[in-house]
Amino acid sequence: MNSVIHSGTIAAIRKASRFLFTSRKFCDGRIGGGVESDDGIEEPLKITWESSEMDCGFAEEYEESSGGDKFSVRRRFLESDKLNASLVLDTLQQDCPGFNTKSALDELNVKISGLLVREVLVGILRTLSYDNKTRCAKLAHKFFVWCGGQDCFRHTADCYHLLMKIFAECGEYKAMCRLIDEMIKDGYLTTARTFNLLICTCGEAGLAREVVEQFVKSKTFSYRPFKHSYNAILHCLLGVKQYKLIDWVYEQMLEDGFTPDVLTYNIVMFASFRLGKTDKLYRLLDEMVKDGFSPDFYTYNILLHHLATGNKPLAALNLLNHMREVGVEPGVIHFTTLIDGLSRAGKLEASEYFMEEMLKVGCTPDVVCYTVMITGYVSGGELEKAEGMFREMTEKGQLPNVFTYNSMIRGFCMAGKFKEACSLLKEMESRGCNPNLVVYSTLVNNLRNAGKLLEAHEVVKDMVEKGHYVHLISRLKKYRRS
Structure with a gap:
């Protein structure tokens, strides 16, 4: 075990109880882009080892290319597919006993493409609600089967996954399993x-x-x-x-x-x-070393966060030094992990110390690191320091993201500075950073709790007018449509 970390550090690590992996990937506007912790603070740190395969938000696959005639032709195809998708959706909505949906779709004489299928399925997904689950699942499946029966068209894996997503939202578990069997049979x-x-x-x-x-x-x-x-x-x-x-x-x-x-x-x-199986953790760590594997970048990150949340800054510093000794140079991710863990433990001074340490060794704080510090200051009631850190990050060229803005908006709301909070919402939009549902919820709920019902209604109204998360408005706590 001495080949891993100093024995004193191991003893300190054993007393800790929490950790997490960090990642540099931030909310990009897709479904599921943000995570809210139990105390209402949006979590700026994500589990690592991310991959596009893991994303169930189904990122846009059809990006427009730039330049000349190719762009114009492609744009015409995109507009045509979207128009046809609207026609298909209108036809599907007419489905009822006695209505021949298949014949009606045939009469549209639309050309089936991957984009058309995607547009229609996403359109169904957006209209899905608690009251129409069964109908949405039925319409999506009818359309899917109809497309599959057309000449010169074969469903893609993404088509299958989108239909699975609809079945998932509708609780159609058996249908999902049947679809997977069909997907495998189709060669995917x-x-x-x-x-x-x-x-x-x-x-x-x-x-x-x-x-x-x-x-x-x-x-x-x-x-x-x-x-x-x-x-x-x-x-x-x-x-x-x-x-x-x-x-x-x-x-x-x-x-x-x-x-x-x-x-x-x-x-x-x-x-x-x-x-909470700490004994197994250390058994695994021992087995890992005995099998000839050295702790890697992420293994050390686990231990560092564990020490930080366990309020062991000195042991964390020793571990950082040990990492250098074994040739693993601590990076921004490791310092961010420490800062995050210590700030969650209420040790803002220790967080500031490690922020200074990372600067001394030549590590430049990124947007994640700044956001973690800002979130820590907000949680600790240090709004002025949070504002100072927010200004510093922008001055040094680190653009705030949706997590940063949410922390600052939450801080202003906690301090009763609702005018500043609303201004920050407009600022983030002007900078091209689209608010997610958590940002809107933070602002709307705090305005309502402060008795500012008119202001809360204006935020929701603006959200609806801009088409942001309209299908998720019901999740805004205590919101009632007028």
Whole structure:
């Protein structure tokens, strides 16, 4: 164990109880871009090992190219597909007993394309509500089957995933499983996105274990960055916080004769921390070293955050020094981890110390680091310091993102400075940073709690007029449409 970290540091780490991995990927406007913690502060740090395969927001696939005639032609195709999608959606809405939907769609004489299918399915997804779940699932499936029966068109994996997303939102678990079988029969490999959609939905229904068992036995589950399916499954389970299942899959992996690698150990150690299994954590750490693996960038990050949340700044400093000794130079991510953990523990002075230390060793704070400091100051009631840090980051060329703005808006609201909070909302929009639902909720709820109902209504009205998260307005607490 001495080859990992100093014995004194190990003893300190054992007393801690929490940690997390950090990432540089921020909200980009897609569904699920923000996470709100229990105390209402939007979490600026995300689980690492991210991949586009894990994203269920279905990022726009059809970006317009620039330049000349190609742009004009492509734009005409895009506009045509969107117009046809509107016609298809209008026709689907007429579906009722006695109405021949298939014939009506045939009469539209529209050319089927991947973009058209995507536009229609996304349109159905946006109109989905608690009252029309069954109907939306039925219409989406009818349209999907109709498209699949057209000549010269074959559904893409993204088409399947979008329909799965609709089934997931509608709670159609059996339909999702049938669709996966159909997808496999159609020659597509089930990927991390497939798994993620299914496990997110079935996990809520208490069926996660059964789903995982199917994927463990599946020969078609593939996810290229990983050398075998077990790591892919572990990675997916980490993203949806199924920590108990991570434990089970790891045991199955060992029984099947697969050897863990550094990624495996890091994921299982993460789960052990979350489950409070500290003994298993250190057993895994020992096994990792005995198997010939040295702690990597992320392993040290786990330990650093653990020390920080356990209020062990001196032990954290020793670990940073040890990292340098073994050739792992601490980076912005490690200092950010420490700053975040210490600020959450209410140790703002220690956070400031490590901010200064990172500058001394030549690490330039990025938007994540600044946001963590700002969030810490806001939580600690230090609004003036938060404002100062906000100004500093912009002066040094670090553009605030949606998490930064949410923390500042929350800080102004806590201080009763609602005029400044509303101005900051306009500022972020003028800078091209689109507010997410958490930002709107923060401002609207604080205005309402302060009795400023008219101002709260104006924010929601502005949100509706700009078309921001209109389909999610019902999630705004205490909001009632006038």
